[in-house]
Amino acid sequence: MHPTFPPAKFQSFSEISDPDLIKPRVKKLRSLMQSKKLDAWLTPHSDVHRSESLPKNQRRLAHITGFTGSAGTAIIGTNNAALFVDGRYTMQAPLQTDTGIFEILEIPNEKPGAWAKNNLKPKAQIGFDPWLHTIAEIRSFNLQLKNHGVLLATENLIEKIWDDRPPPPFKNIELLEVGRAGVAAKEKILAIQNHLEDKNADALILNMPESICWLLNIRGRDVPNTPVVLAFAIVHKTKKPELFVDLKKLSPEQSQLLSAIVTLRTMEEFSVSLEKLAKDKARIWVDPTTCPDAIYKLLSEKGATIFEAPDPVVATKAIKNPTEVAGM
Incomplete structure (x- = not known):
């Protein structure tokens, strides 16, 4: 007699991410970018503490893209956008985001700075939150950009459009x-x-x-x-x-x-x-x-x-x- 096993259970992302929410959020972000005279916005998964697992109020990448993986970067231009993920997430990312807005690209084959050089206009003004990117990351991005654009440190625009942002975690030490x-x-x-x-x-x-x-x-x-x-x-x-x-x-x-x-x-x-x-x-x-x-x-x-x-x-x-x- 052959043993029986329960049906295989595959991971589903539908309960934690809704691609339909992405379009209005990106629209709000682009409107704010225009008011700041920015041609693009750069956002990472990481927070200021370089955490992989993030408290809910630090999930900026997930808020703007829907993608909830533990590593990734997005660049949102005025007319185009890209989400960079590693090989672990090439199946997950398209299920969670709006692929009509975000092009899904796999790192390290594709690099954010190189994408910006090839897809943004010359001398593009690219905004970023300097608390969320390391010294080495900004140097690397600039090398990939090759003077095609300018990185501008500014306030975090995603936080500005995040109306229901959760409070910071409060747990005893x-x-x-x-x-x-x-x-x-x-x-x-x-x-x-x-x-x-x-x-x-x-x-x-x-x-x-x-x-x-x-x-x-x-x-x-x-x-x-x-x-x-x-x-x-x-x-x-x-x-x-x-x-x-x-x-x-x-x-x-x-x-x-x-x-x-x-x-x-x-x-x-x-x-x-x-x-x-x-x-x-x-x-x-x-x-x-x-x-x-x-x-x-x-x-x-x-x-x-x-x-x-x-x-x-x-x-x-x-x-x-x-x-x-x-x-x-």
């Missing part, structure tokens, strides 16, 4: 004891400060939640699938790091405990601290593959010296301590 982390946060901070000393850098900018949470032994539930807190951090060579986070996520007891190892600040104070570093002519360590272009521009234009190198936390946390190994 968890502090890990040494028994769970294996190494105290103070020791981890000292190790990174030693890297700063070796490279003659005054401070390190962190926007990746994975690095920040590992360094400070904190966890959260701000994004799906990954137990991280959305935050920024500045690790100083000779004083306590600054942690920029929604302080309402911390209990009074947690705030007191964290204050022993970091200076707690609101998210809104991040730019203020960056400006102070720049005015002090500090030498600042940034990772060009993860650091937003906006941070680079702010620091360099205000007088800081930029040192570009990989985030040292990434390599440091890759070497697992016995407690971490036991927890695998």
Whole structure:
């Protein structure tokens, strides 16, 4: 007797994306682009923290295209548009977006900057949000564009037309004891400060939640699938790091405990601290593959010296301590 199996179940995207919503949204975006004298708008999947799994209020690419994959980029011109996805999503993307508006192109064979060069008019004005693109991404796009157009940093236009945008995530923060982390946060901070000393850098900018949470032994539930807190951090060579986070996520007891190892600040104070570093002519360590272009521009234009190198936390946390190994 042959075994029987239930019918195969295939993934469906109809419940989470409606291509019929895309046309009116793109129309609103193009109207706003025209008022800003922009010939195109560039938008990535990523948020400022380079997250793959995004909280609902950060899903800008999904809002304007309908595409809900974990990686992608779109360019919306006044009369044409393209959605760039990798090989995982060449079947999903056409089901979720309006293919009468968006041409679906597969990366790395097709590149956004090259598409812009070939499909936009000469000297096209291309708007982008500098907080959502890294230093390296903007350099790469400009190389592909080959002076055919100009990238213009501006406010985020998709947010302007997103009428029912959800609020930011609000989940409590968890502090890990040494028994769970294996190494105290103070020791981890000292190790990174030693890297700063070796490279003659005054401070390190962190926007990746994975690095920040590992360094400070904190966890959260701000994004799906990954137990991280959305935050920024500045690790100083000779004083306590600054942690920029929604302080309402911390209990009074947690705030007191964290204050022993970091200076707690609101998210809104991040730019203020960056400006102070720049005015002090500090030498600042940034990772060009993860650091937003906006941070680079702010620091360099205000007088800081930029040192570009990989985030040292990434390599440091890759070497697992016995407690971490036991927890695998």
